[in-house]
Amino acid sequence: MLDKAQTVLSQIEARGERLTIQRRVVIEVLCTSDSHLTIPSIQRQIEANFPKVGSLSEATIYRILEWLKKLGLVSQTDLGEAGITYSLLDHPRHHHLICLNCGMVFELDDTYFADLRQKLLADYGFLARIDHMAVYGQCKGCASDHEGASDPV
Ligand SMILES: [Zn+2]
Ligand SMILES: [Zn+2]
Known part of the structure; x- marks a missing residue:
């Protein structure tokens, strides 16, 4: 696992939040990829990189992103033609x-x-x-x- 993902995961654990496998893979995708990811692109990357986890629905990914937004770890930005994108707030x-x-x-x-x-x-x-x-x-x-x-x- 990447250091960045490990740091984010420990930050979340320290706040007493529950880390399900679905939450973990979304965080890992956000940490490994470029910023500005749309929900469908997060979904594709999970399918490609975490075949054991299986497919997450867009609604599930959306709920996880909302939770990360509330924790102040992710931002949501409408980039117009590029769609609604999510970025980890570490850069x-x-x-x-x-x-x-x-x-x-x-x-x-x-x-x-x-x-x-x-x-x-x-x-x-x-x-x-x-x-x-x-x-x-x-x-x-x-x-x-x-x-x-x-x-x-
Ligand atoms: Zn940006
Ligand atoms: Zn112009």
Whole structure:
């Protein structure tokens, strides 16, 4: 087992959470793969890498991901065309800008949200979990393409 997966599993155990085999394999897939995994891709990787566990339904995987989200270990982000993706929150925190026109996805540094987090805490006493945001809009290239032109819909 990878060190990363072992670390995450011990963190969860230390919190007194129950670790079923289904929960373990989902965590292992999240630790071994790239971030931004959709539920069907997690499902395929479990089938390919853990044949003994067998197939997990999308609903089961969804429930496990919801549990990991609640524990603050996983983020859920809608990346538009790429679908709803899940990532382990161990890498440097980042966010995305997504162009609704061309589908381009840019990575955004977390510093853009640092002030917002502090302000929400100061004004509302609200501890915002801005883990992995997707901000939709229009990229520079698309915005300039459309300048002066009428938008065909
Ligand atoms: Zn991301
Ligand atoms: Zn664009």
